[in-house]
Amino acid sequence: MVKRVGVIGGGQLAWMMGSAAQKLGIELVVQTPHADDPAVAIAHHTVLAAIADAQATAELAKHCDVITFENEFVDLDALSKLAAQGVPFYPQLETLAPLLDKYHQRQYLQDIGLPVPKFAAIAKDSSDPPSPPFSRGELVESPLFQGGFRGISSKFPIVLKARRHGYDGQGTWIIRNEGELHAKLQQLQGRSLLVEEFVPFEKELAIMVARSQTGEIVTYPVVETQQVDQVCRRVFVTEFDASVAQQAEAIAHTLMEKLQVVGIFGIELFLTPEGKVLVNEIAPRTHNSGHFTLDACETSQFEQQLRAVCGLPLGNPSMRCKAAVMVNLLGYESSENSYLNQRQKLAQLPNTFVHWYGKTQSRPGRKLGHVTTLLKDSGDDGRAIAQTIEAIWYPSS
Ligand code: ADP
Numbered sequence: 001m002v003k004r005v006g007v008i009g010g011g012q013l014a015w016m017m018g019s020a021a022q023k024l025g026i027e028l029v030v031q032t033p034h035a036d037d038p039a040v041a042i043a044h045h046t047v048l049a050a051i052a053d054a055q056a057t058a059e060l061a062k063h064c065d066v067i068t069f070e071n072e073f074v075d076l077d078a079l080s081k082l083a084a085q086g087v088p089f090y091p092q093l094e095t096l097a098p099l100l101d102k103y104h105q106r107q108y109l110q111d112i113g114l115p116v117p118k119f120a121a122i123a124k125d126s127s128d129p130p131s132p133p134f135s136r137g138e139l140v141e142s143p144l145f146q147g148g149f150r151g152i153s154s155k156f157p158i159v160l161k162a163r164r165h166g167y168d169g170q171g172t173w174i175i176r177n178e179g180e181l182h183a184k185l186q187q188l189q190g191r192s193l194l195v196e197e198f199v200p201f202e203k204e205l206a207i208m209v210a211r212s213q214t215g216e217i218v219t220y221p222v223v224e225t226q227q228v229d230q231v232c233r234r235v236f237v238t239e240f241d242a243s244v245a246q247q248a249e250a251i252a253h254t255l256m257e258k259l260q261v262v263g264i265f266g267i268e269l270f271l272t273p274e275g276k277v278l279v280n281e282i283a284p285r286t287h288n289s290g291h292f293t294l295d296a297c298e299t300s301q302f303e304q305q306l307r308a309v310c311g312l313p314l315g316n317p318s319m320r321c322k323a324a325v326m327v328n329l330l331g332y333e334s335s336e337n338s339y340l341n342q343r344q345k346l347a348q349l350p351n352t353f354v355h356w357y358g359k360t361q362s363r364p365g366r367k368l369g370h371v372t373t374l375l376k377d378s379g380d381d382g383r384a385i386a387q388t389i390e391a392i393w394y395p396s397s
Pocket of ligand 1: 280
């Protein structure tokens with residue numbers, strides 16, 4: 001029986017595993033770089049070290065029975081050596097291998113027949129030294145841009161992405177014209193990049209999916225996510241058109257089965273104006289789009305992750321309510337304020353749960369907490385509730 005779970009990463013995702021761990025009688029041991037990272041407060045033991053420090057992970061392994069991830073910015077080659085020595089990782093390192101580099105991830109998804117936006121690498125491989133400055137030739141060579149540089153111009157906007165270490169939109173740039181493209185490529189010299197078509201999506205969606213050690217798969221309801229400046233602001237859990245939900249679920253099942261994943265993944269999706277669902281990105285861990293599951297579902301995404309990695313049967317993912325809204329509380333200033341007043345006002349809203357991550361520093365765009373409101377009826381106006389929450393949280397300008 002697995003009793004101690006090591007978690008690489010100590011941010012809010014690891015912190016939110018705390019109550020599920022307690023419920024299941026599991027101790028969490030965390031590897032994270034800063035003593036004031038949220039999960040340090042709930043960890044049984046902490047190894048203070050960088051995420052990619054595999055020597056520290058060897059130390060972490062001494063304190064736990066299995067290791068899982070809340071952050072995928074790891075050094076997979078170095079971790080593979082530990083796995084070869086018998087350290088158990090869930091999800092397995094082989095399932096992470098095709099996903100950590102956004103270009104490899106797109107290629108993998110395409111290879112297994114999942115729908116993705118058109119894409120190309122600029123530098124051929126993340127291990128290749130990119131040839132600065134990126135020439136027009138390199139872009140033109142890609143099938144995305146047949147028709148030469150004119151072909152590119154006719155495709156604006158396009159999207160440039162850093163192949164690794166992007167999060168919360170840091171590492172994603174929407175490029176609107178030739179001038180912006182040249183300026184950005186100059187600025188990003190030396191980084192391996194992915195370029196892709198801009199998808200004029202109708203909505204962004206996401207789905208959480210878990211797979212157990214016995215191959216059981218459960219999905220959570222597909223949700224709509226809304227991003228502002230490429231950062232998730234709010235999530236609406238409401239009923240979707242059956243065809244949309246079926247496409248999202250089919251994608252989730254295919255991915256988990258092909259990779260034989262043990263754990264939980266978040267899948268970010270685009271819904272095109274034609275009603276087709278495309279995969280934007282796979283998060284091989286719990287995800288912001290699944291935070292609603294803490295209050296709105298029988299089993300949260302955090303409990304599900306622990307169940308999967310500990311070899312327990314998966315829990316029931318069903319909703320406890322008809323619909324829900326989750327709003328991120330993003331920093332809007334540099335401050336050490338704990339925003340008690342705003343948090344108290346939010347907590348007074350009906351059927352509302354405030355989760356505050358206990359970060360000591362606020363910075364613009366930083367995820368400081370989130371709020372979930374449960375709705376009795378799928379017809380209830382979630383958008384109005386999100387507006388009320390944001391009106392309390394953000395200072396009026
Ligand atoms: P991150 O890894 O930082 O979350 P993403 O690749 O998910 O980065 O991009 C962040 C946001 O940027 C997306 O949620 C979406 O709003 C926008 N975006 C990313 N790729 C595209 C695209 N190909 N077309 C249109 N918008 C995009």
